[in-house]
Amino acid sequence: MTRPILILHTGGTIGMVPSDQGFVPAAGFHDRLLAQLPAHASAHASEQTSSQLPTFELLDLEPLIDSSNLVPADWHRIANALISRWADYSGFIVLHGTDTMAYTASALSFILQGCNKPVVVTGSQIPLSQLRNDALDNLITSLLLAERSDLNEVVVCFNGRILRGNRARKVSSSHLAAFDSPNFPWLGEAGIDISLKSHLLLPAGDPQFLLPDFQLPEFDPDAVAILLFYPGISASVVSALTEHQGLKGLILLSYGAGNPPEATPGLIDTLEKAAARGITLLNLTQCQQGAVSQGTYATGTTLNRIGVIPGSDLTPEAAFAKLHVLMGKGLSGERLKAALQLSLSGECN
Incomplete structure (x- = not known):
């Protein structure tokens, strides 16, 4: 039986809702996502899939993070959520705010050295809660990436661009193409088809973080x-x-x-x-x-x-x-x- 994809919702614009003070992180992303997925997708928690989408489960990180408030200790929480569930899923999606997405994607790439599954970091410039948004397309593309057996590293997927996580940078605060990889080619692109450049991909490694004595690094914010x-x-x-x-x-x-x-x-x-x-x-x-x-x-x-x-x-x-x-x-x-x-x-x- 194929294992599902885990979507880890850490916060960020993608899951925000409007308030009197502007967009704010909010619970209930699971229901908002199901409401926007293709109409023939199942509403059952264990069968959230259509004929084209892989089965997935969604987990909210507690508390959710507004990414502009991210601190290095949050990398520990995110990495722990992935590592503790590594054997249960075929791939992972980390929903994250765009302001510090490149920092987190980089940190995960170093913490998860020896990665042997896809870890796709994505988000959006417009919340899923809004009628016009880029969230759904980014998430659906990420779901299709997260089930690929030839992808064994941390990547950023945004506006059709598939970038190595530790090469990505936020380059625009206003365009939907918010991320680029100025010093390294894109790993792939989601156009009519999703194509990956196999010669650029990292090979599947030996996930040392699964060893019984593996310790997540402690991060000193003053260091x-x-x-x-x-x-x-x-x-x-x-x-x-x-x-x-x-x-x-x-x-x-x-x-x-x-x-x-x-x-x-x-x-x-x-x-x-x-x-x-x-x-x-x-x-x-x-x-x-x-x-x-x-x-x-x-x-x-x-x-x-x-x-x-x-x-x-x-x-x-x-x-x-x-x-x-x-x-x-x-x-x-x-x-x-x-x-x-x-x-x-x-x-x-």
């Missing part, structure tokens, strides 16, 4: 920060951040190919002192496309000298999640530096 370089940034601003108690990793969003404002008095010295205190410094480019090539210019070579790690073409979301997960697993120093420069789940070249 990782992101610093955007901008014209005129002062060393005192950088110092205030790097001296924050609890900070263990700092992502630098630098210019172009990885260049800092080296001439800013005291800035490089401040970063060097942070590295000497054991803070891991990871350098990414502010550009949507391209990778860090630390050392192409003299300013970037300065970062090499003080021990800043070049972040290749990682997205900021993937870097943030990767640092959290690796640190949560207890990695530090040279072990952390080495792991950051490896592609663990297809997140970088």
